[in-house]
Amino acid sequence: MEGKKRPVKLSVHPSRGLVDEKFTVLVQNVPPGFQLTVHALHQCEDGHSWHAFGHYTADSTGAVNVAEDLSLGGTYSGVEQMGLLWSLRPVPGSKPGLRLRKMNVQTPMEVTVSVFRGHQTEGFEDQGPLVSVVVERWYMAPGVCRIPVTEGGLTATLFLPSASGLFPGILDLWGGGGRLVEYRAALLASRGFASLALDYMTPKISLETGQMVENEYFETAFRVLQQHPQVLSSRMAIVGLSLGSSVAFQLMIYSQVIKLRCAVCISGSHVQPAGGSVKQTLDYLSRNSGNTCFNEKNELICRDLVLPIPTDPKLKADVGQLRCPLLLVVGEDDQNWAVSESAVDMKQMMEQAGNSHLLTVLSYPNAGHLIEPPYSPHTRSSNFRSSVDNSFVVLKTLWGGETVEHSRAQEDAWRKILTFFRENLYGRGSALVSNL
């Protein structure tokens, strides 16, 4: 179609969304039956480029609606409204082992969505698209306040849903990789929960003293959050992922100070010295380091570190003592922690103790370890900085999961996590009973 051609029209709604909101991508004004590629490009904070694309054929009105039409191929296929985000991957030629994470949540993630002529699979950077728009994806809703916290020796950030009003409080714990990771707490605040993101692996105090934090550090964090004038002291919760879940189990069962309405543990296990500190848990795991192995791609698999699940009660957090609802989110293809086996064992312990009505397990086939907010690109393996004998090494680590199913799990789990928090923290606080 050369000569006088009609300009292609592209629109994405909303053009500024929260990261957990869906968008609609609409292409119009192309000839009926026209073959085109819808392409997404994002440059992350580390300067790496990520892209995703789908192949479409315009209908008889000369339009393509990504939410309703079939992608015939690309980085995703089928009817996938959000495929342009969750199937994002490093562009060809990128460094291996990358992971996409937003560390500065005060600015949006910017994605350029474009339309290219034909069904293209490469060379996008060399051709001009027919049309492009810019889409913003935000972790922070308007009005959310971000407040760095150093009180009590903490390295933390508090996110409040707004400058006025009273809100339930959630302590947000990430895994053994450390750093102050804010994006989930920011998103929870955007959904109505005062949230404290806490760095417990690499906080200032540990960097200065060379010592890992003790359980008092977490109790301080909990207290600081609970006593904030805008936080409802009787409506508190914890969310943890990976090692953060281990910490969460210790706190919710053994701490005298911490009283929770509910807890969410993602990709976690209760296997650890009962009532122990983070250091004791890591030492226990190190002693089992002979259980780790490498696959054919030389990726580290750690899932056997906690296997077999011990029968000795001193080596497991006693979930039979729990008095609040617990939501477990597990990926059945988790290659980093044996989460499925742990979940089965926790259920058995709670049934024996008579509190299994507090437990909900969301178990996702072919989902891996890194169950992140929805539409985050799936990371099957990446370079991970972990502690080995008091020093840090970087190893390519296998997290697991198949991209399509992992992405569905992220979307479904987030919705259920929010519902769980709303019912327990905004509702009457009754226990949930469902094993999905």
Added chain:
Amino acid sequence: MQNMQVVVRRLGSARGVLSVCQWPEKHSLLRRLSAKAQSPRPILSVAPIRALVDEKFKVSVENLPPAAPVTVHSLHQSEDQDCWEAYGHYISDHRGTVSVSEDLSFGGTYSGKEPMGLLWSMRPVPGSRFGLRLRKMDVCAPMLVNISVFSGHEGFREHTPLASVVTERWHVAPGVQRVEVTIKGMRGTLFIPPGLGAFPGVLDIWGGGGGLPEYRAALLASHGYATMALENFALDDLQGKNLDLNYFEMALDKLKNHPQVISDRVGVVGLSLGAIFLLYLTAKSPTFKPQCCVSISGSNVWSSDNTLKGVYKTLFRKFDKLRLGENDSHIWQDVGLEFIHDPTNVVDMTQMLRSAGKEHLVTSVIYYDAGHLIEPPFSPHFRATAFKVRGNEQNVIMLWGGHTKPHADAQEDSWTKILTFLKQHLYSSD
């Protein structure tokens, strides 16, 4: 991130206004403890939380007691520091939910099923100055609107809100570029959609108030049109200077020749005095040749000597017929600025086109009970505002007319029609 705590400068009925515009920052320990530990807390949500000003949103409240009377309230502080508000009275259903998109408002600043009533029915808060008009001059920053839910209907302001969120309303989509231009010493602003491509273009000509409001051009660029907002002459200037219609011709040329504009896909939009000029130029000028025209609240009044000075004289020749309306506001209907709800002028134009064999080219949309200032959708309606005229030192209050609900409907409907019209002629035509 700025918050919505504002202090109103003019405190007419002081206490009442303060309780609307300023929430207490700290909550006493006693209050926090006494917030009943077991009772559900309301959840207010607005989706999308960031939107373009012509996009709809859904406001809903959950976790209320069943059949509870509540008031959903919106609050905005304008660039001029005035506070604007709207509110609707609702009753929650058996699940304790209120959905502004689905439920009926039983009163407030709007009633009935009005998903966007919280925006278009906004008016200055009690105690404000008279004759205010809400216009966004800095279109690159969003309009912040605070949406809250209060307990009760009458006297809802006496309480602290049950929940509150801030929503952003934008005139520009991400990536839209803003470029200042000058043509013959007059100002224009060009808004270009993101991306390298060439786009259809629109020339946007304003009315006789002078100045350069950019919001319609910014919005059109967000819909894929390279749009130039053009400053029009203030009505004052028509008398004084020796002004040249060539200015508009040059502007259209400049737009057509821009590297990112497809020169044979350029249209013109004009409001009020801008519409008068564009209709004249399109009919008479050999070089002013847009693909299509949109005239909003315009007229085909002209003067036989074809100068701006002549137009001014024509417009004001009947000035002695000036009528005074409510509150001594000026009614200019008999003078020449015909209101869109008076179909006489439209009929006149249609007849002229018919006798030239070109009636098929025009579509006229008449909105009864709408006023003169038809702005983008969900903008508040101004029945009468301050307006500068004839080099007078004082402002007069101009009665634009219209009733709020029909005017809001006209804005929403006309904008959809304008976008469809522009798309048909500038995007879809071959």
